[in-house]
Amino acid sequence: MIAVIVCLIVMLLLQIVAPYWWWVMLVPFGCGFGFSRTGWSAIRTGFVSAGLLWLGGSLYFLLTGSRIIAQRIAAMFGLGNPWLLILATGLISAVAAAVSGYTGYAARTLLKVRLSGKD
Amino acid sequence: MKCIRAVGSLLLSAIVFWGLNQRHGMIPPAGKLLNPFAGLWLNNERGDRPPEKLDLPGLESEVRVRWDDRRVPHIFASNDHDLYFAQGYITARDRLWQMEFQTHYAAGRLSEIIGPPGLEMDRLNRRFGMVWAAENTVRFLESDPVSTRIIDAYTAGINAFIRTLGRRSYPIEYKILDYQPEPWTPLKCALLLKYMAFDLCGYSMDPGLTEMRIGLGEAVVDRLFPYDEPLVDPIIPPGTTWDFTPLPAPPIPAENAAAAPGQAAAIPAPDNSGKEKGSNNWAVAGTRTKTGFSILCNDPHLLLTLPSIWYEIQLNAPGVNVGGVSLPGAPFVILGHNDRIAWGFTNAGSDVLDWYAIRFKDQTRAEYWHDGAWRATQRRTETIKVRGGREVADTMIFTQHGPVVRLKGEPPLSERDVPVEAALRWLAHDSSNEIRTLYALNRAGSYDEWLNAVAGWDCPAQNFVYADAAGTIAIRHNGKFPLRWKGQGRFMLDGSNPAHIWRGWVPREHIPAVKNPERGFVSSANQKPADAGYPYYLGSDYAPFERGARVNQLLSGMTNVTPDDMIRMQSDSFNLRARTVLPALLPHLRGRDLSEAERKCLDELDSWNCASAPGLIAPTVFAQYWYEFNVQTWNDEKKAPMRMTDWPNSHVVIDLILNHPDDPFFDDKATPGRESLADMAFLAFRSAVGALEKRLGPPGPAWSWGRWKGTDIAHLGRIPGFGRMRLPTNGGEGIINATGRTDGPSWRMVVELGPEIKAWGIIPGGQSGNPGSRFYDNAVDDWVAGKIYELVFLKSPDASNDKIVARTTLGGLK
Numbered sequence: 001m002i003a004v005i006v007c008l009i010v011m012l013l014l015q016i017v018a019p020y021w022w023w024v025m026l027v028p029f030g031c032g033f034g035f036s037r038t039g040w041s042a043i044r045t046g047f048v049s050a051g052l053l054w055l056g057g058s059l060y061f062l063l064t065g066s067r068i069i070a071q072r073i074a075a076m077f078g079l080g081n082p083w084l085l086i087l088a089t090g091l092i093s094a095v096a097a098a099v100s101g102y103t104g105y106a107a108r109t110l111l112k113v114r115l116s117g118k119d
Numbered sequence: 120m121k122c123i124r125a126v127g128s129l130l131l132s133a134i135v136f137w138g139l140n141q142r143h144g145m146i147p148p149a150g151k152l153l154n155p156f157a158g159l160w161l162n163n164e165r166g167d168r169p170p171e172k173l174d175l176p177g178l179e180s181e182v183r184v185r186w187d188d189r190r191v192p193h194i195f196a197s198n199d200h201d202l203y204f205a206q207g208y209i210t211a212r213d214r215l216w217q218m219e220f221q222t223h224y225a226a227g228r229l230s231e232i233i234g235p236p237g238l239e240m241d242r243l244n245r246r247f248g249m250v251w252a253a254e255n256t257v258r259f260l261e262s263d264p265v266s267t268r269i270i271d272a273y274t275a276g277i278n279a280f281i282r283t284l285g286r287r288s289y290p291i292e293y294k295i296l297d298y299q300p301e302p303w304t305p306l307k308c309a310l311l312l313k314y315m316a317f318d319l320c321g322y323s324m325d326p327g328l329t330e331m332r333i334g335l336g337e338a339v340v341d342r343l344f345p346y347d348e349p350l351v352d353p354i355i356p357p358g359t360t361w362d363f364t365p366l367p368a369p370p371i372p373a374e375n376a377a378a379a380p381g382q383a384a385a386i387p388a389p390d391n392s393g394k395e396k397g398s399n400n401w402a403v404a405g406t407r408t409k410t411g412f413s414i415l416c417n418d419p420h421l422l423l424t425l426p427s428i429w430y431e432i433q434l435n436a437p438g439v440n441v442g443g444v445s446l447p448g449a450p451f452v453i454l455g456h457n458d459r460i461a462w463g464f465t466n467a468g469s470d471v472l473d474w475y476a477i478r479f480k481d482q483t484r485a486e487y488w489h490d491g492a493w494r495a496t497q498r499r500t501e502t503i504k505v506r507g508g509r510e511v512a513d514t515m516i517f518t519q520h521g522p523v524v525r526l527k528g529e530p531p532l533s534e535r536d537v538p539v540e541a542a543l544r545w546l547a548h549d550s551s552n553e554i555r556t557l558y559a560l561n562r563a564g565s566y567d568e569w570l571n572a573v574a575g576w577d578c579p580a581q582n583f584v585y586a587d588a589a590g591t592i593a594i595r596h597n598g599k600f601p602l603r604w605k606g607q608g609r610f611m612l613d614g615s616n617p618a619h620i621w622r623g624w625v626p627r628e629h630i631p632a633v634k635n636p637e638r639g640f641v642s643s644a645n646q647k648p649a650d651a652g653y654p655y656y657l658g659s660d661y662a663p664f665e666r667g668a669r670v671n672q673l674l675s676g677m678t679n680v681t682p683d684d685m686i687r688m689q690s691d692s693f694n695l696r697a698r699t700v701l702p703a704l705l706p707h708l709r710g711r712d713l714s715e716a717e718r719k720c721l722d723e724l725d726s727w728n729c730a731s732a733p734g735l736i737a738p739t740v741f742a743q744y745w746y747e748f749n750v751q752t753w754n755d756e757k758k759a760p761m762r763m764t765d766w767p768n769s770h771v772v773i774d775l776i777l778n779h780p781d782d783p784f785f786d787d788k789a790t791p792g793r794e795s796l797a798d799m800a801f802l803a804f805r806s807a808v809g810a811l812e813k814r815l816g817p818p819g820p821a822w823s824w825g826r827w828k829g830t831d832i833a834h835l836g837r838i839p840g841f842g843r844m845r846l847p848t849n850g851g852e853g854i855i856n857a858t859g860r861t862d863g864p865s866w867r868m869v870v871e872l873g874p875e876i877k878a879w880g881i882i883p884g885g886q887s888g889n890p891g892s893r894f895y896d897n898a899v900d901d902w903v904a905g906k907i908y909e910l911v912f913l914k915s916p917d918a919s920n921d922k923i924v925a926r927t928t929l930g931g932l933k
Contacts, residue, residue, distance in 0.1 A: 015154075015156040015157075016156065019154075019156060019157035019285065019286040019287050020157070021139070021140075021150040021151050021153075021154035021157065021158070022136060022140065022150065025132065025135070025136060029132070053155075054153070054154070054155055057155030057156060057160070058153070058155040058160050060155070061155055061160035061161070061163060062160070064163075064165075065163040065164040065165045066159075066160045066161075066162075066163035066164070066891065068163070068164065068890070068891050068892065068893060068895075069159055069160070069162045069163055069291065069889075069890060069891025070159070070160070071840075072840045072841055072890045072891065073152070073159050073291075073840070074840070075839065075840025076295075076838060076839050076840040076841065078839075085153075088153065089153040089155065092139065092149055092150070092153055093153070095135070096135050096136075096139060096150065099128065099131050099132050099135050100132045100135070100136075102128050103125070103128040103129050103131070103132040106121070106124045106125040106128045106129075107125050107129070109121050109124075109125070110121050110122060110124075110125040
């Protein structure tokens with residue numbers, strides 16, 4: 001739970017500082033690498049934090065003047081409904097973060113093996 | 120195991136990153152686009168509210184902008200430099216992507232954005248000499264200090280806006296198509312003018328008519344595409360006497376066309392439906408108006424797109440106060456009024472594009488035959504960059520006539536009917552300074568000043584209509600026209616024969632023009648400019664008779680004209696074609712054995728008042744009937760010799776029906792018997808009803824004109840969801856409101872020229888280029904309904920007007 005909150009806040013700050021979308025991959029990677037105890041928790045942390053961040057972010061903009069553009073982009077993707085676009089936004093971020101979070105965890109376990117192998 | 124897991128998940132991460140970070144074909148970069156902190160979510164309505172104050176390095180002094188409730192900017196500057204700097208900045212703020220995309224298109228650079236699918240179009244635009252011509256134009260403009268100063272200021276204004284942009288604030292199309300804006304240059308302004316020329320005078324029937332001449336003989340061509348067109352009411356009132364001594368036309372050479380057309384472009388016959396665009400303009404003198412003030416009207420028809428083609432603006436500085444519409448990418452008001460005069464355009468359609476058949480010495484095309492000797496060609500290499508890093512080199516070959524657009528063995532170019540191994544002689548390649556004309560036009564305060572201004576306008580030639588507060592009205596078929604023998608350039612010309620070269624120009628004082636005619640109005644609807652008494656041959660590819668005749672009929676019958684009458688007239692949906700031809704066709708349907716659907720359709724046509732209203736069935740039946748009638752009549756001719764030619768104009772066909780019903784053209788040569796007009800009339804009716812039934816079921820609401828025609832205003836970059844589709848517009852081909860499936864009035868304007876100018880206008884879209892703004896398409900529904908808005912025209916920045924809703928001060932940094 002704490003990992004989710006920390007990950008979410010770090011991503012939020014970085015997204016405000018620099019406009020890159022891939023913070024939602026890089027930060028969960030870091031979380032997975034730094035303090036996920038299991039693969040599943042790395043996936044969960046990434047999925048929930050990044051999913052919530054983009055879901056919440058897009059929802060905020062939808063309600064404050066982005067309805068028209070959301071409708072048009074939804075139509076462009078053949079979704080037909082801006083709420084589905086919000087769902088897609090959250091989901092894409094969540095999945096990307098889950099994958100990179102797990103990669104972070106896997107990378108750490110790999111390095112640990114190598115270290116212990118040297119011992 | 121752990122190693123496999125790590126590498127596997129890293130690979131998966133990389134794939135996800137790659138998948139979301141860039142565009143794949145037409146699938147946008149989802150990660151960048153959906154990111155709530157930089158992507159689509161930021162292209163929202165918040166940008167609609169103009170800032171109160173903006174510091175703009177580059178301004179010489181303060182510029183004040185007033186925004187009205189339709190978000191039209193009214194710009195007040197204290198000198199020309201600041202005025203056009205601000206116009207550039209403000210226009211880019213609303214329309215940057217459109218400005219850049221259009222000039223990328225003209226420059227043959229679409230491939231950089233969309234990848235390999237843009238290559239063919241890029242090659243055509245470059246081979247057509249658009250870039251070469253734009254480069255020449257820029258060099259020519261540089262020799263005129265006034266033009267240079269304005270273009271430079273406008274460019275600097277656009278670039279001042281581009282510098283404020285970052286990933287978050289790019290217009291949405293950049294985010295979807297995944298690229299970045301580049302700095303604006305004067306070349307782009309020139310490219311935009313060439314883009315308009317390409318659209319308005321970059322076509323010809325020469326290859327098609329040449330093929331037809333070989334197959335059917337010149338007499339048949341002259342019959343179906345006559346010089347003296349029946350039923351047409353020309354722009355200049357018939358019988359007008361010309362008070363000049365014309366220059367002699369060049370002598371007609373013994374061989375007056377190319378011996379062989381090369382091989383004609385093997386493309387399917389052009390689809391006639393929706394080809395006619397249909398701009399109108401007219402001015403009514405005070406003698407016919409209720410208030411005694413003259414009234415000027417203009418509705419230029421173009422391929423409709425969103426963001427709107429035009430951008431409404433008012434420009435005010437010492438010496439100028441002008442309002443109307445501008446073209447994003449060019450300074451000035453193009454169509455509009457100032458506080459003394461008003462003006463408008465329709466396309467002239469006179470012939471300024473010819474093809475010269477070229478005989479090359481050999482495959483290298485290093486030399487070609489001309490005037491009894493081999494001459495050297497010139498070459499120019501064009502490099503087309505393709506998205507993804509590839510570069511495609513293309514060599515253009517130039518003769519003294521111009522560039523060779525399509526070589527033997529190259530595929531046909533889908534956009535234009537381009538013959539192989541022929542050089543293009545096109546007026547848009549010549550140096551001219553339309554910028555200077557627009558500068559003077561915006562400032563003209565009298566007829567003489569207007570006349571002076573428009574004399575410098577060469578290309579694309581337009582019918583310039585004029586009215587002023589002093590009561591003068593006028594119209595000029597204005598442009599630079601080559602001095603031709605009668606029919607020169609109707610067919611492909613012979614590139615080896617020096618007698619086929621353009622020999623001089625029609626003096627500007629001799630162009631078809633009229634001032635204050637007795638009938639109390641002037642008008643144009645793309646039709647032939649003058650009757651047979653006019654001494655010069657200018658071309659023979661003009662619009663069909665209906666719109667021009669209808670405009671003139673209506674205006675002749677009107678007195679006490681009000682602006683409201685004019686507004687209604689711009690949306691007039693009366694189908695003069697149907698009114699003229701149906702009485703001659705319908706009798707042939709009586710006494711025949713009709714199906715129930717056929718009887719119903721005949722009843723509809725019988726009881727029709729010829730209004731092309733969206734709710735009626737009759738306009739659909741008539742349109743399909745006319746289509747089928749032409750198919751049946753011209754099918755046999757079209758098989759070979761007329762394959763590439765459009766059908767003859769409606770006035771020619773109607774003249775045949777009314778006055779030559781026994782003409783052999785009505786015989787279908789594919790059948791042993793001899794068909795008559797009566798047979799054609801019935802067969803076409805049967806096919807038309809059959810075709811409609813097959814597509815729409817039995818006659819009913821699905822057949823209604825609005826649903827059958829349905830006007831699409833697509834996005835300029837064809838992004839789905841960004842256009843307004845299937846709009847139930849009235850009118851149609853050959854109707855004053857000539858709104859078709861994709862074309863229509865891109866701007867409607869009515870100006871009453873009293874001591875206080877009053878103007879009305881509407882564009883089918885809105886001021887904003889941002890699809891996330893409600894000002895992107897806020898006027899579309901009113902435009903469909905034929906409504907129009909009273910335009911705000913301020914005398915000073917402090918003038919009180921309750922439609923002014925926001926103010927911006929642009930300040931120069933000292």
